[in-house]
Amino acid sequence: MNGRSLKPALVLVFALGLVASACSSGPRLDAVITSVTTAQGWIDSGQDAKIVGEPLFYEPLAAAFDKSASLDASGLADAVSGIVVEMHQDGTLTDMSMQWYGIDLSEGPYDTSATPPAEPVCENTDASGDLLADVCQRGEIVVSTDPAYPPQSSLNEETNEYEGFDIDVATEIANRLGVKVGWEAPAWDTIIAGSWNGRWDMSVGSMTVTTERADVLYFTPAYYFTPAVLVVRGDDEEVKDVTTDLDGKKVGVCGGCTYDYFLQKTLEIPGYTFDFVIDDAEIKTYPTDTDALQDLNI
16 A cells, blocks of 8 residues: 555645644654555655554444434435445446545445435435435535545635545435535534534545444445554654554554544444554544644654
């Protein structure tokens, strides 16, 4: 993975980190755990960093719905699950991944039990009194996204439009439902906590399916999969074996993310097992992965 390059647009976005890292303040880190897409984009932007070792684990990333919604969201979750399966089968997710990442990240073990619905869904459903019926009646599905993570999602300042892989996935889901798409950009910890109070209908934000999150959210089958990797400074010659060389060291992660749970050895993803190879790390949490990577350069 670390031998591949990502798209030029991603390189440009991460090049902004050159300025931010020069101004950043905080503890110097020994390493950062992030997705291979974020890591490679950071490196391709000219940052002096490198990926070390094999991936620590693989994340299945899925769309999510609030279990506590006042209108039952299970019917909408089922319909979108079928759409995701169809997008796998017809190659749509492969094409989108190649466009935004230059590699196919849609390959992985996803649940194929959901039946692709007749489309557009809103012209063929008999749903009544639930969130699916409400979305169809409104003619719009409101989607939460996190624009701090290009190329998954970012705000184009010139067009004032969201763009990215997650944006394209959500827009295609809306098209197959037969409705327009609207956007909200709440804080990440608000999205994963559930209890959305009807502020948005669906999350398409590269969310990993964890046991804890599944207590409050419905999940679709994974629409893509990303390796979690370890990033160190380019001149670092001490970290060679990830199973021993980071024990007790400072490791940066986004707070409340799967990488944080991995270091705490509490990460649970249904159907997956983990080898928690880093012991007693001094965990440093940040609002985003990019913030952590900026501190890596201090």
